[in-house]
Amino acid sequence: MLNQKAWIVTVCLLALVSLTGCWDRIEIEERGFVMALAIDLAPEKAKQGQKQKIQATYQIAIPAKLRTSGQSASVGGGGEEKAFLNITTSGDVLFKTARIASTRSSRSPYFEHTQVVLIGEELAREGYLDDIADVILRDNELRRKVTVITVQGKARDVLNSFSPQEKLMSEYIESLSENSRYVARMPKDLSVGLLSQRLNGRTSFAMQRIFMVNNQIHLSGSAVYNGSNEKLVGWLNGEETEGLLLLTGQYRGGVLVSDLPSGERVAVEVKQAATKLTVTMQNGMPSFRYQIEVTGEIGESWSTRNTLDETMVHQVERSTEKEVKRLTGETIKTLQTELKTDAIGLGATLARKHPDVWRKIKENWDNGQNMFSQVDVQVNAKATVTTPGSILMIEKKK
Structure with missing residues (x-):
């Protein structure tokens, strides 16, 4: 009998333990969902001997104003009410700014649903990117897959603008970022996890760039970072980024x-692109050769000639090859002469193919003596048109 009572008491105690699992639960209505984070240098100047403070803008969603379809709600800047609250705070470190933000909202900041982190230009040029990545990776709420984008200007200005299409700026920016698969004028979106790998490897790289024109967001071109000091060194425009993608084998969905020799314009929609890079040693210096092959179809032609004509197709292929060489040539020129930064991975190829040579010059590759800016880089291109386009012929007036 005593054993039976002891057994019952034990079962009851175990049941009580399992019922205490929600003691630290926070209701969803009490969370402040931070959908986007913009990080800048604080506007106030630092005192002598001190580092300049960090300014962070937290975009917190307002659930009551995120109504489902079928209900009346203003979207972006088209209505009177916003579906988000921006809280801007300053502090010596990013972690402190988050704590201060919690004193300015009835809901404590919660980062598990953060979609994008924006890095301001001044902050990036000062070399704070590694510190920011470290903070994000240490936070157990922020996901490693959150997208990081550099802003040309103030990052907070982007979050303070409005989207006519989405209720949250974070959703709008993330959608634009994901469009890299369709538009060959911005690099693939970069997660904080991949960013950390680039920084740890001390390799130069490019990431997506946002800039503002007349209070409208534009996501085009690239922000270029030098791996030796982890600082932003400059920008590539849309065309130069197109060349970057061709050189790095990441070209997708481009036109x-x-x-043509006649002066008529033609557009080839690229369906496939392949890049091969070889390196040889000449007089003690590495020399690089690219072979880029693109395959596509004629998407648009302003020529009066029949696109089914074999001679016409050959001319389209030759003119496309010239365009590939022009785009990549502009990119190489900008990286070597202006930015002096190897964002196309020539050093990585040299390290794999000639490790002994790389060990001797790696400290002076795209810093110090900057061997990268002195090496010879040549591009060969081959274009193939598989589909000449519509067979519908309309007589055009001359």
């Missing part, structure tokens, strides 16, 4: 527009 190459060129002029």
Whole structure:
């Protein structure tokens, strides 16, 4: 009998333990969902001998104003009410700014649903990117897959603008970022996890760039970082980024527009692109050769000639090859002469193919003596048109 009572008491105690699992539960209505984070240098100047403070803008969703379809709700800047609250705070470190933000909202900041982190230009040029990545990776709420984008200007200005299409700026920016798969004028979106790998490897790289024109967001081009000091060194425009993607084998969904010998314009929609890079040693210096092959179809032609004509197709292929060489040539020129930064991975190829040579010059590759800016880089291109386009012929007036 005593054993039976002891057994019952034991079962009851175990049941009580299991019922205490929600003692630290926070109701969803009490959470402040931070959908986007913008990080800048604080506007106030630092005192002598001190580092300049960090300014962070937290975009917190307002659930009551995120109504489902079928209900009346303002979207972006088209209505009177916003579906988000921006809280801007400053502090010596990013972690402190988050704590201060919790004193300015009835809901404590919660980062598990954060979609994008924006890095301001000044902050990036000062070399704070590694510190920011470290903070994000240490936070057990922020996901490693959150997208990181550099802003040309103030990052907070982007979050203070409005989208006519989405209720949250974070959703709008993330959608634009994901469009890299369709538009060959911005690099693939970069997660904080991949960013950390680039920084730890001390390799130069490019990431997506946002800039503002007339209070409208534009996501095009690239922000270029030098791996030796982890600082932003400058920008590549849309065309130069197109060349970057061709050189790095990441070209997807692009349209190459060129002029035929007659001066008529034609556009080839690229369906496939392949890049091969070889390196040889000449007089003690590495020399690089690219072979880029693109395959596509004629998407648009302003020519009066029949696109089914074999001679016409050959001319389209030759003009497309010239365009590939022009785009990549502009990119190489900007990286070597202006930015002096190897964002196309020539050093990585040299390290794999000639490790002994790389060990001797790696400290002076794209810093110090900057061997990268002195090496010879050549590009060969081959274009193949598989589908000439519509067979519908309309007589055009001359």
